[in-house]
Amino acid sequence: MDLQLKGKVVFVTGGGKGIGGGITLALAREGAIPIVLSRSAILPEFKEELEALTQDYEFIQIDLNETDKIQPIVDDVAKRRGAIYGIVNNAGANDNKDLETTSWRDFEKSLHENLTHYYELVHAAVQHLKASQGSILNISSKTALTGQGKTSAYAAAKGAILGLTREWAAALAKDHVRSNAIVVSECWTPLYANWIKTFEDPEARKKVIADKIPFEQRFTSVEEIADMAVFLLSPLSSHTTAQWVFVDGGYVHLDRALS
Ligand code: NAP
Numbered sequence: 001m002d003l004q005l006k007g008k009v010v011f012v013t014g015g016g017k018g019i020g021g022g023i024t025l026a027l028a029r030e031g032a033i034p035i036v037l038s039r040s041a042i043l044p045e046f047k048e049e050l051e052a053l054t055q056d057y058e059f060i061q062i063d064l065n066e067t068d069k070i071q072p073i074v075d076d077v078a079k080r081r082g083a084i085y086g087i088v089n090n091a092g093a094n095d096n097k098d099l100e101t102t103s104w105r106d107f108e109k110s111l112h113e114n115l116t117h118y119y120e121l122v123h124a125a126v127q128h129l130k131a132s133q134g135s136i137l138n139i140s141s142k143t144a145l146t147g148q149g150k151t152s153a154y155a156a157a158k159g160a161i162l163g164l165t166r167e168w169a170a171a172l173a174k175d176h177v178r179s180n181a182i183v184v185s186e187c188w189t190p191l192y193a194n195w196i197k198t199f200e201d202p203e204a205r206k207k208v209i210a211d212k213i214p215f216e217q218r219f220t221s222v223e224e225i226a227d228m229a230v231f232l233l234s235p236l237s238s239h240t241t242a243q244w245v246f247v248d249g250g251y252v253h254l255d256r257a258l259s
Contacts, residue, residue: 003234006031008132009081010233011074011121013037014091015043016046017133018189019139022222023088026230028053032095035077037070037091039063062089064117065123074124084128086233089118090139093191097153106208115160122168133176135233138165139225140244142185142252162244178241180232185248186210188219210255215249 010027014020015036024034028050034057036042042059050057059075062069078084092114096199097106122129122136129136143151144158161181168179186192186209199205211217231237246252 001236003030003044003230005085005230005234007033008085008134009033009035009077009083010086011035011037011077011084012088012090013117013121013124014039015088016040016042016059018022018191019184019187019222020088020090021046023090023224023229024057025049025053025107026223026226027111027233028057030230030234032079032086032230033057036060037062037064037073039091048205064121065113067116067120070117070120071124074121074128078125078128082196083132084125085132085134086137087122087125087129087134088137088139088229088233089121091117092139092154092157094141094143094148094151094154094195096151098150099152102152107153107156111157111160114157116153118161118164122164126172129177130172130175135237136165136168136172136177137229137232138179138181139161140165140181140183142183142248145252145257165244166242173241178237180237180240180243180245182225182228182232183246183248183252184220184225185243185246185251186213186219187222187225189222192219202249213249213251214254214258218249220247220249 010032012020012024023042027034033056046075099109104253137150138161143155165179165181196202225247
């Protein structure tokens with residue numbers, strides 16, 4: 001299937017590893033031009049994998065928490081590339097800022113880290129998205145809908161991201177710009193692998209989590225998220241907007257007591 005993404009410029013935040021990395025590779029496979037915004041330098045193995053698919057990409061190192069740096073980057077890419085078609089807002093991390101011990105200052109700081117750059121990147125690129133009748137994709141989390149019990153700020157940020165997805169779909173419908181979100185529950189990524197190592201018996205913990213995922217009792221793969229991402233970005237989903245798409249093995253909607 002040709003997703004009609006050939007030559008289209010798409011920003012991917014945190015697009016050098018994990019879910020964002022998978023989306024960058026899937027875009028490259030479709031002939032799109034990924035513009036990766038990443039805090040850390042490109043990993044050699046990721047570079048090799050990406051360059052086996054395309055030479056036409058950019059890897060721009062930026063800490064998105066330094067939010068004022070986003071607009072100049074967007075302006076520069078737009079000037080050099082002539083158009084911007086898509087935004088994938090993906091960078092973020094569950095920082096476990098719980099209700100009882102987190103000050104409002106730390107709460108706000110966490111919102112800044114998980115939410116503000118989602119807004120700013122779309123704000124910075126909106127005229128270009130309108131000009132190309134483009135597409136926005138936000139990565140959210142099940143915690144926005146199920147809670148997790150110890151992560152107030154992250155859950156608030158991910159809930160706000162779902163709200164923004166609908167707000168932007170409403171604001172930009174007249175301009176033929178679509179806005180959708182993917183809700184992730186349990187996807188095996190470097191972030192997840194590091195977190196699981198904090199448990200005494202990581203393998204046992206991994207099995208406990210996987211057993212609660214209704215469909216096939218396994219983690220979602222990065223590729224399964226990326227395949228949905230490129231479809232939602234692409235003109236082939238031309239009448240799909242304002243959607244929260246759950247790529248989660250039924251985690252949020254099915255009874256997790258199913259066995
Ligand atoms: P990951 O493996 O840590 O990859 C995220 C990438 O984003 C990393 O390269 C990270 O850079 C980068 N990043 C984070 N904050 C950044 C910033 N301020 N500026 C620039 N780059 C930044 O994480 P992941 O598991 O793929 O998660 C991706 C998204 O999915 C996140 O929004 C996460 O909340 C969401 N999610 C994931 C899961 C899951 O099961 N994995 C579940 C629900 C939601 P560094 O390497 O420098 O840290």
